[in-house]
Amino acid sequence: MSSPRTLYQKVWDAHVIERRPDGQCLIWIDRHLVHEVTSPQAFDGLRLANRPVHRPDLTIATADHNVPTTPGAPDAESAAQLAALDTNTSDFGVRLMGRHHPDQGIVHVIGPELGLTLPGLTIVCGDSHTATHGALGALAFGIGTSEVEHVLATQTLWLRPARTMEVRIAGATGFGITAKDIALAIVGQLGTGGATGHVIEYTGEAIRALSIEGRMTIANMAIEAGARAGMIAPDDTTYAYLNGRRHAPAGEAWAQAEAYWRTLPTDPGAAYDATATIDANQIAPLVTWGTSPEDVAAITGRVPSPADYPDPAKRASVEASLAYMGLFAGERLEDVTVQHIFLGSCTNSRIEDLRAAAAVLAGRYIAPGIAQALAVPGSGAVKRQAEAEGLDRIFTDAGFEWREPGCSACLGMNPDKVPPGERCASTSNRNFVGRQGPGARTHLMSPAMAAAAAVTGRLTDVRQLVAA
Amino acid sequence: MTPFTMVTGTAIPFGRANVDTDVIIPARFLKTVTRTGLGMHAFDTLRQDPTNIFDQPRNVRAPILIAGDNFGCGSSREHAPWALADLGIRVVIAPGFADIFAGNAFKNGLLLVVLPQAQIDRLMAIAPEVPITVDLENQVVTTPFQDRFAFPMDPFRRECLLSGADEIALTLAAAPAIAVFEARLAHEQPWVALP
Numbered sequence: 001m002s003s004p005r006t007l008y009q010k011v012w013d014a015h016v017i018e019r020r021p022d023g024q025c026l027i028w029i030d031r032h033l034v035h036e037v038t039s040p041q042a043f044d045g046l047r048l049a050n051r052p053v054h055r056p057d058l059t060i061a062t063a064d065h066n067v068p069t070t071p072g073a074p075d076a077e078s079a080a081q082l083a084a085l086d087t088n089t090s091d092f093g094v095r096l097m098g099r100h101h102p103d104q105g106i107v108h109v110i111g112p113e114l115g116l117t118l119p120g121l122t123i124v125c126g127d128s129h130t131a132t133h134g135a136l137g138a139l140a141f142g143i144g145t146s147e148v149e150h151v152l153a154t155q156t157l158w159l160r161p162a163r164t165m166e167v168r169i170a171g172a173t174g175f176g177i178t179a180k181d182i183a184l185a186i187v188g189q190l191g192t193g194g195a196t197g198h199v200i201e202y203t204g205e206a207i208r209a210l211s212i213e214g215r216m217t218i219a220n221m222a223i224e225a226g227a228r229a230g231m232i233a234p235d236d237t238t239y240a241y242l243n244g245r246r247h248a249p250a251g252e253a254w255a256q257a258e259a260y261w262r263t264l265p266t267d268p269g270a271a272y273d274a275t276a277t278i279d280a281n282q283i284a285p286l287v288t289w290g291t292s293p294e295d296v297a298a299i300t301g302r303v304p305s306p307a308d309y310p311d312p313a314k315r316a317s318v319e320a321s322l323a324y325m326g327l328f329a330g331e332r333l334e335d336v337t338v339q340h341i342f343l344g345s346c347t348n349s350r351i352e353d354l355r356a357a358a359a360v361l362a363g364r365y366i367a368p369g370i371a372q373a374l375a376v377p378g379s380g381a382v383k384r385q386a387e388a389e390g391l392d393r394i395f396t397d398a399g400f401e402w403r404e405p406g407c408s409a410c411l412g413m414n415p416d417k418v419p420p421g422e423r424c425a426s427t428s429n430r431n432f433v434g435r436q437g438p439g440a441r442t443h444l445m446s447p448a449m450a451a452a453a454a455v456t457g458r459l460t461d462v463r464q465l466v467a468a
Numbered sequence: 469m470t471p472f473t474m475v476t477g478t479a480i481p482f483g484r485a486n487v488d489t490d491v492i493i494p495a496r497f498l499k500t501v502t503r504t505g506l507g508m509h510a511f512d513t514l515r516q517d518p519t520n521i522f523d524q525p526r527n528v529r530a531p532i533l534i535a536g537d538n539f540g541c542g543s544s545r546e547h548a549p550w551a552l553a554d555l556g557i558r559v560v561i562a563p564g565f566a567d568i569f570a571g572n573a574f575k576n577g578l579l580l581v582v583l584p585q586a587q588i589d590r591l592m593a594i595a596p597e598v599p600i601t602v603d604l605e606n607q608v609v610t611t612p613f614q615d616r617f618a619f620p621m622d623p624f625r626r627e628c629l630l631s632g633a634d635e636i637a638l639t640l641a642a643a644p645a646i647a648v649f650e651a652r653l654a655h656e657q658p659w660v661a662l663p
């Protein structure tokens with residue numbers, strides 16, 4: 001009998017081609033997702049060295065970061081980047097779901113949706129939120145441009161094994177608590193460096209109770225705790241989600257695949273290098289108040305005071321955060337007014353996210369102080385589904401703009417930005433200084449909470465707007 | 469990649485410590501789609517000063533840069549080594565380098581030489597007068613004044629740089645092992661393939 005192994009170790013072991021004496025392993029990559037921003041130099045490198053893409057069939061490209069979410073033309077530099085992706089994918093025989101393609105969308109939304117993401121696969125992308133795909137039991141992580149080129153040329157990467165960390169969400173969450181609240185609670189507890197060098201495995205009843213889309217929200221933010229990747233063991237929920245998706249196996253192949261997937265969950269008695277436990281019923285609806293995703297507080301709470309932090313470095317950074325955010329120590333979070341709402345990003349732009357927001361918005365209208373409210377579906381498929389359910393009408397009737405799929409205001413690279421000094425209730429994953437545009441102030445929260453903020457014009461406990 | 473065995477040439481006595489990648493190549497130049505062409509923007513902020521060291525005629529296309537400790541800290545952008553290479557630099561000599569930058573430099577064939585501060589000071593002093601030689605084969609920096617400074621080097625990285633094999637070329641040398649793995653995968657997990 002081999003010794004008990006974790007989910008991560010099983011997936012890792014199944015992909016080692018070669019071990020070097022210095023500990024580096026050559027790892028096989030099952031799926032390589034490519035987008036317009038981090039790939040042009042990699043394709044250029046292949047051209048210079050006269051190398052083909054080794055497995056174009058396992059390489060899937062889309063345009064998401066730099067696409068406008070309105071029908072108009074992008075700016076010249078973005079257009080050049082999008083044109084480069086068109087040329088590169090056609091020159092190298094890579095399938096592209098580019099702008100205006102029916103399957104186009106945020107790379108981490110379309111992978112699972114099309115059944116490209118499967119349990120036990122290794123998945124890479126030149127983007128730090130690739131861990132999202134770990135929600136289905138894949139080992140998925142972000143890579144740099146040289147590594148993108150390396151994977152294009154060889155379908156492999158040289159890596160050292162990571163340490164493992166179990167993050168257990170014990171018990172059940174209370175009324176009105178969503179996957180995003182769990183994700184923020186985890187980053188708040190671990191801190192942004194808490195899982196550095198580790199691959200997190202999320203376990204516990206609260207994780208099992210989540211849908212696959214909810215699990216994606218959790219795995220998406222693994223990087224915000226410093227983790228290389230986040231994973232959730234596949235179970236019946238996973239198989240039910242995947243069965244029938246376009247690129248998922250079917251028939252005999254499905255039976256064979258499922259039998260294999262059922263061997264992947266962590267063996268009883270397998271040890272993790274680190275563990276953390278969070279009590280699910282202690283989690284309140286959360287918002288961030290600062291400029292780091294670890295700066296979380298219950299919506300019922302107050303803005304912290306720098307004086308609460310004994311560590312002088314942390315105290316100084318809290319002071320700087322509050323100055324940037326335009327907040328005062330001790331201010332009630334529910335008194336903070338917002339001017340922008342962003343419903344979207346690879347964290348929260350799936351159909352369940354849109355449904356959750358629409359449930360709050362139905363029959364209501366955005367507050368007078370809201371300058372702009374964006375609802376940006378994560379993919380063409382999400383958009384069509386939402387329209388079939390009439391959600392787009394709920395959004396537009398409530399005063400939201402219903403946009404085309406893309407990363408949108410998550411990163412302030414395309415035209416969707418938050419103006420300097422203005423405040424945004426955002427369902428994305430990073431509240432860094434300038435992330436949504438120079439001087440923009442970001443509060444991270446769940447889709448339902450962002451919808452509640454839209455209705456009242458201030459940070460709001462969504463539980464007051466919906467019936468228990 | 470061009471093999472790196474030995475370089476003799478002008479060394480730019482820059483010497484500054486804690487130069488972050490934003491100094492090497494500011495963020496506003498990152499919307500590019502090529503690795504090349506960034507040299508004109510390298511150290512852009514410093515080069516606003518017309519008397520800056522990089523644009524002195526003697527230092528234009530100099531292959532060696534002498535820097536202070538913790539060179540390349542900050543954002544992980546791979547544009548930093550791209551910009552240095554495009555400027556003509558093949559070696560950076562410093563008391564220490566930031567980790568991610570070091571990895572990115574290696575992946576782009578830029579040799580990083582670590583020497584103690586005293587030896588850096590000596591090189592800084594004579595760099596404006598004479599060319600300096602960096603010999604990777606023998607892991608030594610020499611000058612026309614008989615200085616001889618040995619430097620440490622990771623054996624794997626040394627081999628890659630000497631052969632000019634980039635990491636991809638080295639991995640492609642493992643092509644038979646990769647092919648065996650692929651064949652087994654196709655047999656055991658046929659669902660991984662995409663039609």
Ligand code: SF4
Nearest residue numbers: 129345346407410411
């Ligand atoms: S939505 Fe935001 S975090 Fe996600 S891939 Fe796009 S830019 Fe990155």
